[in-house]
Amino acid sequence: MPEWTLLVAKTTNPLDPVTNFFKSSTWHFMTLMFWFFIAVIWLSCAYWVFKDARRRIDDGIIVTVAVLTGLIFGPLGLLVYTIVRPPECLADIRERELEMRTLEQRLEDDQRCSYCKTPVRDDFLVCPNCTRRLRTVCGTCGRPVEPSWRVCPYCETQVAPAAAAREPYDRLVR
Numbered sequence: 001m002p003e004w005t006l007l008v009a010k011t012t013n014p015l016d017p018v019t020n021f022f023k024s025s026t027w028h029f030m031t032l033m034f035w036f037f038i039a040v041i042w043l044s045c046a047y048w049v050f051k052d053a054r055r056r057i058d059d060g061i062i063v064t065v066a067v068l069t070g071l072i073f074g075p076l077g078l079l080v081y082t083i084v085r086p087p088e089c090l091a092d093i094r095e096r097e098l099e100m101r102t103l104e105q106r107l108e109d110d111q112r113c114s115y116c117k118t119p120v121r122d123d124f125l126v127c128p129n130c131t132r133r134l135r136t137v138c139g140t141c142g143r144p145v146e147p148s149w150r151v152c153p154y155c156e157t158q159v160a161p162a163a164a165a166r167e168p169y170d171r172l173v174r
Contacts (some may be wrong), residue, residue, distance in 0.1 A: 045078040046071035056086045 011020075013041040021027055049070030053063040066085075113120050118129040123137050125144055135144040138159065139153040145152050145159050152159055 014129050042074040043071075049078055049081050051083065053081070055089045055091070058090060 006035065027163060031091055044159055045083045048069055050063070053066040057063050057066065066081050070081055071077070073080065111122070111131060113127040113132060113134065115132045116127060117128040120127055120134060124142055125137060126133055133147075137143070138145050138155060138157055140157040141152060141155040143152065143154045148160055151157065
């Protein structure tokens with residue numbers, strides 16, 4: 001048989017290089033790397049859900065369910081978790097509650113004597129503990145007036161600012 005007929009018989013299929021590539025070790029390596037990257041992405045979704053759920057959810061069972069959702073459903077579970085997760089982190093909630101307690105404490109401190117911190121009522125003129133003047137009295141209606149006020153809010157009478165400024169000297173003379 002002539003040599004040229006063998007050559008023609010070997011090159012009759014034009015897709016032989018493509019089929020040979022899919023049978024090669026390079027293609028096998030590429031498919032293994034593809035599945036490896038899919039597995040890494042899948043596990044990283046579950047890990048991210050775990051880390052985020054611990055920061056946002058206080059209940060361990062709900063954290064476990066969220067992580068299992070991320071582990072079983074992968075990126076789809078991550079998407080579902082991001083839709084239904086709590087909007088605030090636990091640290092933000094604690095910080096807000098601490099801020100609220102601080103503001104409440106400040107409100108309570110406003111009802112204390114500025115000198116000795118004894119609790120006083122709004123209508124006290126003098127601190128019952130240290131006898132420091134807290135408010136003055138309106139000359140017209142006799143109601144308590146804050147030292148910083150210029151006008152009595154009850155009867156619209158002008159309040160003398162000198163009375164508030166004289167208060168420390170009055171205590172020394174007594």
